[in-house]
Amino acid sequence: MQTKFKKSYRFAIKTSLYITLFITLLMSVFLYGYYTINVLVILIFAICCYFFSFLVIQYRVERFIYKRVKKIYDDLTLLESTSLTKGPITTDMNTLTQEIDKFARNKKLQIETLKVREKYRKEFFGNVSHELKTPLFTVQGYILTLLEGAMNDEKLREKYLERASKGVERLSYIVKDLDMITKLEVGDLSLNIETFDIVELIKSVFDMLEMKAHKKRITLTFDTNYRNPILVNADKERIQQVIVNLIVNSIKYGQERGTTEVSIENLIKNKVIVRVTDNGEGIAKAHISRLFERFYRVDKSGSRKEGGSGLGLSIVKHIIEAHDEKIYVESEFDVGSEFSFTLEKAK
Template structure:
């Protein structure tokens, strides 16, 4: 029974008891000295005095606490106004203490999150500034040189204009990739899912970058022969963009005379997993958690030498997540890396021969993204 008493009730109970004892004792002494002591009247007086004192003290305590706690609630917005009830916050200080502790813990987590976001914002702005500044200054330098008189020399003019054009192209890559990431994050970039053969799509990506891989004598190959089509349901252009970024990345960081291998495996009933494996430089474990951040570079000097926007892996992650799928990374530094992602597999019942010509003759108009 005692556990059900609230702290404010205990305070009013004992305080009223002390007051009643003091007043009753004083009245009893006075009546005894005057010779009019009546125990029945004294007991009734004591009971009335106790009840009156208890009510007054309790009401004043509740009013005192309520005004001040309400002021705290209003200032920090601890609870919604609908939950601010006098019988909830004025008679149980333990509940108030828990709410304040909960509020403080929430604010602590919020402050930590804001600090992380602020650090990310500063780093992101610095990276954007650097990525834009490099090609801008390059273009400006060539143009100023031409304006200073080099334009009269036909050979120099053509060479500098070509280099300035490459700088502009890099700026366009960065702006387009940033725009795509923004659309993916906000949901403005809608996916156009269709049924297509993932084997043919991978082969087309291999064909596109065969010459680029040949410069480093890197083989682009499947892990095995896939004589039958593997039909999947996704946005074909976006998945091609994912494969493009992963294959180009493997070539960029691959070792000379190396291999880039792609395998397709059944994961569960309606999923397949596509693995892109290389025997290149590999990635240190400390860099993997930040690998998909915008502009994050494992090897800053090497990445900028190779060119690109620095947004490729970030775009890959957003495209895969837009499909409600997962992307994974496994890497051994100095041995190689494996990027894999899941994709929805088309049901076998939809695998009709008459649909195959439509898939094989459809042109691919996607713009390739390099990083």
């Protein structure tokens, strides 16, 4: 399909006017010196000169610029340019310059975005490799030790098999969580939306995690006594997973004898916001923007003593976004953190 051509007459109009004025003035001086000046003749000559100059300049400049501009457009087309290939070609240099500048800025932004994504991609694959390698080598080590003769010792055999089983379980968690995130991202994981009491759900999570919190002497509590139910519309199982992940994190990084507090507030007419607040380690500002990335860890030492797949917050984010809701985080290092998310209030 041939590119449409948008004509610009500004250059030809101005240039023709300058040429006409100059030649007319020159002719007037010539006639004044040798002949009698006839105003009508001068006027006709000026008009003829103007139109002739306009046609010649417009045609020649148009062809001259068009060939070069079209080459620029064709080259940009190969680069899958944006607006430059959608509109007609123009011979106006100001317009062309603006479009080229806009194209260059867009491409620069795209390149910078790709560089950031490439950096995250490398970090992600490095993290995946590390997360899978640790339990895999653990399982492999115990099995090889057993095969080399340790299986003859009944106590040692049971001990090593239990540890290998934990390694396999960890691998299973990672694969299962990665599969869930992938399904959430592509929309293959359907949500079972129902109406339920969010207060009762949080109480059940408190009961579930009571022993884990007791080990660090952390108190799980509400900010107030919720006597009346607060009904929301969401996938109950997935929201329970969100709350479990957030509270487990608050216990994991909380201070001994600390507190994890949950509050539920009306945000707007049809929304509630659930806040999970702790007085634990807190998170430095440099890490907050990347908290929800897969396998991203604030602790760069790579310690895995707390367990987990390293995908908890990423799953939380995807579940909340699958509900078309928002999740927020506020934290101050050595003070504590607050994770909050919105839910649709039942009518």
